[in-house]
Amino acid sequence: MGSFCGSLKCKRDSSRKECNECLEKGKKIKVVFVMGGPGSGKGTQCAKIVQQFGYTHLSAGELLRKEINSGSENGTMIQNMMNEGKLVPSDLTVRLILKAMQESDNDKFLIDGFPRNEENLKAFENHIKIEPNFILFLDCPEEEMTRRLLSRNQGREDDNIETIRKRFRVYEESTLPLVDYFASKGKVHKVDAARPVEEVFESVKTLFSSTEEQVSAGYLLKS
Numbered sequence: 209m210g211s212f213c214g215s216l217k218c219k220r221d222s223s224r225k226e227c228n229e230c231l232e233k234g235k236k237i238k239v240v241f242v243m244g245g246p247g248s249g250k251g252t253q254c255a256k257i258v259q260q261f262g263y264t265h266l267s268a269g270e271l272l273r274k275e276i277n278s279g280s281e282n283g284t285m286i287q288n289m290m291n292e293g294k295l296v297p298s299d300l301t302v303r304l305i306l307k308a309m310q311e312s313d314n315d316k317f318l319i320d321g322f323p324r325n326e327e328n329l330k331a332f333e334n335h336i337k338i339e340p341n342f343i344l345f346l347d348c349p350e351e352e353m354t355r356r357l358l359s360r361n362q363g364r365e366d367d368n369i370e371t372i373r374k375r376f377r378v379y380e381e382s383t384l385p386l387v388d389y390f391a392s393k394g395k396v397h398k399v400d401a402a403r404p405v406e407e408v409f410e411s412v413k414t415l416f417s418s419t420e421e422q423v424s425a426g427y428l429l430k431s
């Protein structure tokens with residue numbers, strides 16, 4: 209990845225980490241990470257947050273599926289990893305997230321299904337000069353998530369019981385420790401996601417209404 213001076217719209221290549229001109233003119237970007245197990249309702253709640261609070265929703269999984277469908281040279285590798293319930297290399301995922309941020313005119317983003325492991329977080333920190341301080345964590349028991357995934361009906365090849373079990377293991381081993389790490393820094397806003405959609409959203413709405421202005425903002429550093 210080449211370097212990039214600072215603001216979303218400036219594509220000027222620069223060896224400097226920051227470009228004063230752009231930092232002055234550039235927009236400050238807000239990022240909220242939306243974490244939770246497969247089937248916890250991340251996509252569903254993000255769609256509602258978009259309507260109510262005007263964020264742009266970027267689902268890491270959706271961006272990867274689009275990459276498969278675009279016929280990219282990485283498509284087969286991504287598809288194989290997803291079908292095994294594995295996480296794809298972080299640089300690739302972060303590159304797709306950055307591109308989507310740069311293509312958007314918005315200045316606030318929900319990043320759904322990311323970070324999922326420490327490598328994801330490190331790659332994000334390397335390429336974006338924003339330290340998210342607001343993590344929405346949708347907490348849901350495995351049994352309920354399994355029921356939802358098996359009836360999701362979106363034609364996803366990874367929504368079969370064998371792959372679901374693998375995705376849960378990755379979630380437990382790699383993602384939950386990251387939630388604990390963010391929690392130790394006081395950044396996690398946990399919501400009981402086992403309730404009906406509207407009830408979950410009531411809690412989410414309360415959280416966003418009271419803390420949205422506290423969501424930290426920063427600049428994209430590189431692309």
Ligand SMILES: Nc1ncnc2c1ncn2[C@@H]1O[C@H](COP(=O)(O)OP(=O)(O)O)[C@@H](O)[C@H]1O
Nearest residue numbers: 245246247248249250251252356360403404405
């Ligand atoms: N609170 C909820 N109660 C029941 N079903 C839900 C709830 N939230 C989402 N769903 C359904 O569960 C499935 C998974 O939700 P989704 O938003 O895709 O989760 P995720 O993005 O976390 O995998 C979808 O079919 C969705 O309609």
Ligand SMILES: Nc1ccn([C@H]2C[C@H](O)[C@@H](COP(=O)(O)OP(=O)(O)O)O2)c(=O)n1
Nearest residue numbers: 245246247268269270294295296321322324
């Ligand atoms: N940060 C991410 C996010 C998703 N992926 C891959 C691996 C995941 O099992 C799939 C599907 O992710 P997605 O967020 O769409 O799945 P759920 O909505 O949680 O059911 O994509 C990844 O490798 N890295």
Ligand SMILES: [Mg+2]
Nearest residue numbers: 250251267269
């Ligand atoms: Mg999803």
